[in-house]
Amino acid sequence: MDWNLLITQLMNGLQLGLLLFLLASGLTLIFGIMDFINLSHGSFYMIGAYFCGSIVAYTGSFLLGIVIGLAGVFIVGALVEWFIARKLYREDHLDHVLVTFGLILIFDTLVHLLWGASGMAIPLPDILNGQLTLGELVLPTYRLLIIFAGLLVAAILYVLVSKTRLGMLIRAGASNRGMVEALGININRLFLVVFALGAAMAGLAGMLIAPITEASIGMGNDIIIIAFVVVIVGGIGSVKGAFYAALMIGLIDTMSRSYLDLLLQLAMPSNYAETAAPALSAMLVYILMAGVLAFRPQGLFPPAGMK
Amino acid sequence: MNWLPASVSGRSYAALLLVLAAAPFIFEWINQPFYLDLLSRALILGIAAVSLNLILGFGGMVSLGHAAYIGIGAYCVGIPSYYDYYNGWLHLALALSVSASFALVTGAISLRTKGVYFIMITMAFSQMVYFTFLSLEEYGADDGLVIYSRSEFPEWLNMDSSTSLYYWIFAVLLLALFFTHRLVHARFGRVIVGAKFNEQRMQSLGFNTYRYRLACYVISAMICSVAGMLFGNFAGFISPDIMGWARSGELIFMVIIGGVATLFGPLVGTIVFVLLEEFLSAITVYWHLIFGILLVALVLFGKGGIHGWLSRLDRKGADHG
Numbered sequence: 001m002d003w004n005l006l007i008t009q010l011m012n013g014l015q016l017g018l019l020l021f022l023l024a025s026g027l028t029l030i031f032g033i034m035d036f037i038n039l040s041h042g043s044f045y046m047i048g049a050y051f052c053g054s055i056v057a058y059t060g061s062f063l064l065g066i067v068i069g070l071a072g073v074f075i076v077g078a079l080v081e082w083f084i085a086r087k088l089y090r091e092d093h094l095d096h097v098l099v100t101f102g103l104i105l106i107f108d109t110l111v112h113l114l115w116g117a118s119g120m121a122i123p124l125p126d127i128l129n130g131q132l133t134l135g136e137l138v139l140p141t142y143r144l145l146i147i148f149a150g151l152l153v154a155a156i157l158y159v160l161v162s163k164t165r166l167g168m169l170i171r172a173g174a175s176n177r178g179m180v181e182a183l184g185i186n187i188n189r190l191f192l193v194v195f196a197l198g199a200a201m202a203g204l205a206g207m208l209i210a211p212i213t214e215a216s217i218g219m220g221n222d223i224i225i226i227a228f229v230v231v232i233v234g235g236i237g238s239v240k241g242a243f244y245a246a247l248m249i250g251l252i253d254t255m256s257r258s259y260l261d262l263l264l265q266l267a268m269p270s271n272y273a274e275t276a277a278p279a280l281s282a283m284l285v286y287i288l289m290a291g292v293l294a295f296r297p298q299g300l301f302p303p304a305g306m307k
Numbered sequence: 308m309n310w311l312p313a314s315v316s317g318r319s320y321a322a323l324l325l326v327l328a329a330a331p332f333i334f335e336w337i338n339q340p341f342y343l344d345l346l347s348r349a350l351i352l353g354i355a356a357v358s359l360n361l362i363l364g365f366g367g368m369v370s371l372g373h374a375a376y377i378g379i380g381a382y383c384v385g386i387p388s389y390y391d392y393y394n395g396w397l398h399l400a401l402a403l404s405v406s407a408s409f410a411l412v413t414g415a416i417s418l419r420t421k422g423v424y425f426i427m428i429t430m431a432f433s434q435m436v437y438f439t440f441l442s443l444e445e446y447g448a449d450d451g452l453v454i455y456s457r458s459e460f461p462e463w464l465n466m467d468s469s470t471s472l473y474y475w476i477f478a479v480l481l482l483a484l485f486f487t488h489r490l491v492h493a494r495f496g497r498v499i500v501g502a503k504f505n506e507q508r509m510q511s512l513g514f515n516t517y518r519y520r521l522a523c524y525v526i527s528a529m530i531c532s533v534a535g536m537l538f539g540n541f542a543g544f545i546s547p548d549i550m551g552w553a554r555s556g557e558l559i560f561m562v563i564i565g566g567v568a569t570l571f572g573p574l575v576g577t578i579v580f581v582l583l584e585e586f587l588s589a590i591t592v593y594w595h596l597i598f599g600i601l602l603v604a605l606v607l608f609g610k611g612g613i614h615g616w617l618s619r620l621d622r623k624g625a626d627h628g
Contacts, residue, residue, distance in 0.1 A: 037423060039556075087607060093423055094369050095606045098563055101556045102602030109596035225434065225552060232427050279442035286431040286438075293428045294416045 009258050015143055017250020018150025022205035024230040024242040025157060026198020032174040032237020034089050034191055037096040040103035041202055042220025048073045048203025049215035050111055053120040062125050069207055070200050077199025081192050108217050119216035146208050154243055161239050174237035174303045229289045235299025249285050256281035316617035320571040327477060331470045343469055349581035350476045351537050356561040356573035357483045358530035364568035365491055366523050367503030371426045371555050372433025376528045378550030379406045380535020385452040385545050395458030402532040410528030414521050430552055440547040451546025458540055466540055476537050483530050488570055499523050566614025575613050
């Protein structure tokens with residue numbers, strides 16, 4: 001067994017998991033508190049990447065790209081909430097699916113209009129482009145940074161949600177929206193902040209991944225579906241659930257892609273295993289979600305007080 | 308003139324069916340064979356939209372995975388053809404039975420959930436189908452599969468020319484519409500619609516709503532698989548792309564443009580969708596923007612879709628007369 005490969009894959013899984021968490025934490029709050037299905041959450045991921053890329057190209061500073069980019073995505077998220085989402089919270093889920101599907105088309109085309117059809121590479125500063133050598137192990141610095149940033153955001157979010165007044169309102173909103181309103185809280189402002197914060201976190205995920213994959217149109221449309229799987233598996237409205245589920249799914253997805261064929265070879269001839277493994281590993285997260293939905297529909301870690 | 312449908316919407320739909328029936332002759336007359344292709348594609352998607360409407364509109368089951376059944380139907384033509392089995396009855400039987408079994412199993416699990424969870428679980432199952440075909444290297448994986456010859460039927464039923472294929476599609480569409488109409492007005496349909504509005508009441512009346520819904524889900528999937536089978540024949544090339552989740556989203560869009568839970572709404576919606584897509588994309592590469600704005604505006608301001616507008620015309624007429 002190649003231990004170096006195993007550790008690299010573990011790191012990749014962790015990285016994917018933390019990116020998924022950045023997407024899913026906002027999604028699960030928007031879902032849980034406003035009862036709003038936002039298929040276009042992946043657009044914020046894409047917009048974040050493009051904002052960051054443009055600012056890096058203009059100023060040459062990656063840090064500035066992230067900071068200004070975050071503010072930009074926050075504003076875009078707030079605008080979407082203000083002009084569109086707000087009007088639909090009390091409507092049918094079908095309307096949410098349609099409107100946010102329309103928003104995906106709008107955002108994808110706007111990016112096409114503004115930045116062109118080809119992708120946008122984001123250069124990393126030299127300091128982040130290096131490698132860290134631990135004995136025989138070689139770890140790219142930037143991947144470590146992604147993992148660190150993801151854990152940092154998770155920690156900040158934990159403090160925000162469990163220690164602050166805003167967090168108290170968020171938790172209260174996720175378990176009983178009507179009661180929060182009845183207690184005289186300005187629910188519209190709370191919704192606006194949660195939506196825009198969620199958008200900014202999705203944008204951050206996009207900014208972090210873009211230097212590796214480059215920013216491209218529709219980059220959010222595949223990962224958002226997996227983020228939804230995370231939300232469902234973790235339990236709608238639960239940030240803690242989103243965290244555990246994101247790490248679990250990130251690891252399952254990455255590990256099954258590299259090791260499932262070996263595992264299957266124990267049970268079947270190797271040529272069958274080689275054919276079946278890619279299909280099965282791509283399906284694994286959906287099988288997990290279907291299983292959770294069928295046997296524990298409230299998710300693995302539902303927020304307290306949720307029906 | 309008693310034989311004319313009384314309402315504006317009824318007359319419009321009757322006129323639409325007449326135009327569709329005469330379409331191949333019209334297009335030949337104005338020498339625009341391309342339009343027949345366009346209309347064939349629209350009607351195939353129309354069949355799929357009619358089938359989706361059965362669960363989504365009448366049954367209130369919002370499936371974000373219906374495109375999977377188009378894919379299943381299409382591959383039930385593609386894979387036998389790959390092994391040189393061109394018998395059309397075989398293709399049809401395969402499409403119906405495979406889609407029915409898949410819908411029975413996944414529907415039985417999905418229908419234990421409601422609302423958002425149903426949307427997500429149907430999406431999950433369709434993604435599984437999508438990834439299965441995406442990884443089948445033997446059948447082209449993401450490069451797709453070319454179907455060299457159309458399904459073979461007896462001489463009088465063949466679909467070899469584009470006109471005969473068009474009439475095949477038109478006939479299946481009419482059957483689907485007629486079947487939907489009969490189903491919705493039968494006791495079965497009353498239970499399905501009743502369960503959408505008040506499930507507990509239907510249950511207290513003694514109906515096992517779960518079973519009715521499951522049957523409805525399977526029927527809808529089978530109709531949709533025929534659309535897929537026709538699509539495989541029409542396009543001559545299929546790839547997993549036809550069943551991605553965005554395709555399922557488009558199908559919902561088509562049903563909504565036309566008007567949910569109406570007989571002709573999904574058909575009209577699909578034709579409008581395909582025509583818009585065709586003409587907007589000819590004007591500008593940025594046509595998705597216009598499309599997206601239309602979609603958002605439709606939900607925010609246009610309740611009831613095209614059927615809603617037509618019925619409002621009816622009501623206005625009634626007020627004046």
